[in-house]
Amino acid sequence: MxxxxxxxxxxxxxxxxxxxxxxxxxxxxxxxxxxxxxxxxxxxxxxxxxxxxxxxxxxxxxxxxxxxxxxxxxxxxxxxxxxxxxxxxxxxxxxxxxxxxxxxxxxxxxxxxxxxxxxxxxxxxxxxxxxxxxxxxxxxxxxxxxxxxxxxxxxxxxxxxxxxxxxxxxxxxTQFDPVFKNQLYFVHLNKKQNSRDAIANYREQPTEHIQNAIEKVSGISETLLTCEDIMSFKALLDAHERIVASILNRSTIKQELFSDYSGSIKSLGGWGGDFIMVTAANTNDLDYFTNKGYTTIIPFAEMIY
The missing domain is CATH 3.30.230.10 (Ribosomal Protein S5; domain 2)
Known part of the structure; x- marks a missing residue:
């Protein structure tokens, strides 16, 4: 059988x-x-x-x-x-x-x-x-x-x-179904990140600020679930990016690749590859990414199970 x-x-x-x-x-x-x-x-x-x-x-x-x-x-x-x-x-x-x-x-x-x-x-x-x-x-x-x-x-x-x-x-x-989900998209960065290499790089960073970062990020994880407006959501994404960037001693993906984008950009998983999550007020905002050659863009509702 x-x-x-x-x-x-x-x-x-x-x-x-x-x-x-x-x-x-x-x-x-x-x-x-x-x-x-x-x-x-x-x-x-x-x-x-x-x-x-x-x-x-x-x-x-x-x-x-x-x-x-x-x-x-x-x-x-x-x-x-x-x-x-x-x-x-x-x-x-x-x-x-x-x-x-x-x-x-x-x-x-x-x-x-x-x-x-x-x-x-x-x-x-x-x-x-x-x-x-x-x-x-x-x-x-x-x-x-x-x-x-x-x-x-x-x-x-x-x-x-x-x-x-x-x-x-x-x-x-849990449930993660924000009322503004039609403003959330996943954009592929056109390259695959090796998880083991990304973890190895993280392990090489100084650890003195890790515990404080863990507490802040844990709070953001919980708060995102109850966020009721896109502006608060964007502020949490931006704060999370700054925390992880500081731990990794590097710039955020937005600073590196999309510094003039009007919305928020959140790295997902290993920084530098795979998908990012972006906020977009309307579909016209997504032209910013397609014009730069990032054409794999998936709406929130089509990605999440």
Whole structure:
């Protein structure tokens, strides 16, 4: 019998980087995610096929069960080796996973563009964990690392407040449906940010102001949920940007790329890539971004699950 698993994509609205150290973060599952289907096959081993949102082949390989036993570098760069690393980690958590060495065909299908940064890795980890019957947070921890908010988004159907307490995830389902949502848009920066590199850069920054920043950002995360007017909302976004910019010792994305834009701009996740959230009084304001070559612009209501 076929098995199908599905995880939602993710966006981190508040708390980027600081969520790693206990900040309360607002995160949202996206409408689009990734599926993983397991079928019986006539060919021995595991035939793996990863499809893009348009149905095109993104990655394909064949794994013999002997492949799963080979020695790997600590941080493999080859996609096949990274896949083996994930499967090995799942087997480490559940020794019975794939113990029978059945011939299988596995197909993953992304619903969003692979360079959007909405969680092609986290949804794969979540789906693989469900297939292997292991804890997805544990699988993340021994493979890619990170706060785990993206795993929480993969499994939830509402926006969430996410926090690490004693390195354990604390998840509260919430509502994030501002009355001015028609003035909120997500703009893609035309490049993908590597989460591990972004986290490594954050870890290199001085830590003396971290606790104060965590308290401020946690307050912003809660206050955003009850914001009733766009001006207050924009003030909170701008304050959040200044706090994180100070921690990272860098300029905000608005200062770097869009200094003459009239609305507010909020980085999401790793700064410098993926999506930003912008406020726009009307759709004409969005011409500012398209004229600069940023043509992937998604309204709030079309992005959030």
């Amino acid at each position: 076929n098995q199908r698993f599905y995880g939602h994509g993710k966006l981190l609205i508040t708390g980027e980087y600081l969520v790693l150290d206990g900040a309360l973060a607002l995160a949202i599952p996206t409408q689009k995610g990734q599926s993983l289907v397991v079928e019986k096959s006539e060919k021995s081993g595991i035939s793996w096929l990863s499809l893009k949102s348009d149905g095109a082949n993104w990655f394909s390989t064949h794994l013999s069960y002997n492949d799963l036993k080979k020695e790997l570098p600590k941080q493999p760069k080859d996609p096949k080796d990274r896949l083996i690393q994930l499967i090995n980690a799942a087997q480490q958590l559940n020794p019975y996973f794939l113990e029978q060495e059945d011939p299988l065909k596995v197909t993953t299908t992304l619903e969003f563009e692979s360079n959007w940064g909405l969680g092609s890795s986290s949804t794969l980890i979540y789906n693989l964990a469900k297939w292997a019957d292991v804890d997805a947070y544990a699988l993340l921890e021994i493979t890619f690392g990170g706060s785990g908010y993206d795993i929480a988004c993969a499994s939830n159907h509402t926006p969430i407040l996410y926090q690490l307490k004693n390195q354990k995830p604390r998840i509260l389902q």
